[in-house]
Amino acid sequence: MRLYLAFSFFLYGDEPRILAWHFFGYSRFYEIFIGIAELACALLLLFPRTRTIAAICLFPISLNITIVNFEFDIxxxxxxxxxxxxxxxxxxxxxxxxxxxxxxxxxIFVVTTLFYWWKESRVK
Incomplete structure (x- = not known):
C-alpha cells in the first residue's frame, strides 16, 4: 500500500492538472506548492523509515484534494x-x-466526511 501511494502521488505531483488543478490553475504558486509537496511525500513513502512522517504530511494534502474533488464535482x-x-x-x-x-x-477526516454528507443531503 505504501508503494502504491508513493507511485500515485508521484504521478499527481508531476501532473497536477489531473485532479482539481485545472480549477486551481489560476494560482500557479498553489499548483506548484501542492505538486512539490506530493512529490516530496511520495519520496518519503518509498523508505519504510520515513513512511510515518510521509503519511502525516500527505494526509492533509490528500484530504484537501478529496474535499475539492467532491465540492466541485470533479x-x-x-x-x-x-x-x-x-x-x-x-x-x-x-x-x-x-x-x-x-x-x-x-x-478531522471523519468529521469532514460526515459534514459533507450532511450538507449534500440537505441540498437535495
Whole structure:
C-alpha cells in the first residue's frame, strides 16, 4: 500500500492538472506548492523509515484534494477518497508512534466526511 501511494502521488505531483488543478490553475504558486509537496511525500513513502512522517504530511494534502474533488464535482472523487483512506490506514498502522496526531487527523477526516454528507443531503 505504501508503494502504491508513493507511485500515485508521484504521478499527481508531476501532473497536477489531473485532479482539481485545472480549477486551481489560476494560482500557479498553489499548483506548484501542492505538486512539490506530493512529490516530496511520495519520496518519503518509498523508505519504510520515513513512511510515518510521509503519511502525516500527505494526509492533509490528500484530504484537501478529496474535499475539492467532491465540492466541485470533479471526476476523480472515488480515487482521491481511496488515496486519502490509504493515507489514513498508514497512519492507523503507526498509531503507536504518534497516537494523538493520528487520532486528530483521522478525526478531522471523519468529521469532514460526515459534514459533507450532511450538507449534500440537505441540498437535495
Amino acid at each position: 471526476s476523480a472523487q472515488v480515487y482521491s477518497l481511496l488515496l486519502t483512506v490509504m493515507c489514513g490506514l498508514l497512519l492507523w498502522g503507526d498509531r503507536k508512534k504518534t497516537p494523538f496526531l493520528t487520532m486528530v487527523l483521522i478525526g
